[in-house]
């Protein structure tokens with residue numbers, strides 16, 4: 649698995665360098681997919697690079713990628729290894745010139761996320777983990793914060809592009825703001841979760857797509873976070889791949905945040 653990790657680290661860095669160059673160069677081209685979801689030419693270029701390199705090295709592996717193969721079906725049913733790709737997590741940030749975006753690559757084998765890499769090329773922050781091997785930022789071990797009080801906790805969250813279901817999210821946001829120190833909405837789930845892993849955040853909750861959190865979830869777990877959901881996981885669904893009502897925090901805050909979010913209906 650070390651070879652896979654080294655391959656993934658190098659690939660994330662190459663893709664990260666590409667998106668920096670693309671944004672610095674000719675004007676970005678922006679499109680709306682699904683009517684409300686921003687995608688840039690840099691997303692597509694990075695996706696193409698990542699998928700080509702994986703296909704060259706691992707031709708029989710599956711790829712679940714936000715931009716080129718978003719509908720792979722239930723990856724629990726796949727017997728061959730699966731790569732889960734978000735070429736730019738935080739696309740809206742990226743398109744607006746913010747430097748809070750990341751390349752996210754996860755590797756799944758035998759139903760387990762074995763390798764996770766999240767790279768922010770604007771800050772040169774490479775978050776990585778191998779299952780059972782710990783979590784790292786630029787090669788240095790990272791751990792979740794040891795905050796135990798909700799009243800002192802900084803909680804990250806986010807909101808979907810489709811706003812029709814926003815009302816219950818505002819109810820939950822009210823509960824979190826009333827009981828925690830503050831919230832942060834930074835615009836990249838992968839980086840939010842990696843910030844949790846290294847103690848810059850104390851908790852995180854959101855509903856996403858698998859490619860937004862697959863890599864970062866492993867990094868957070870290896871850094872000591874408890875991960876789960878504040879609503880029931882459908883029967884037969886592996887929780888690590890379930891993308892609704894995700895909750896992550898250190899083991900002391902997790903049950904406190906869970907109770908708060910479950911009660912905020």
Ligand code: LIP
Nearest residue numbers: 737738739806807808835836837
């Ligand atoms: C984004 C997530 C973010 C979420 C946004 C969007 P994208 O991913 O990272 O946390 O709130 O709605 O899903 O679209 O930039 O890859």
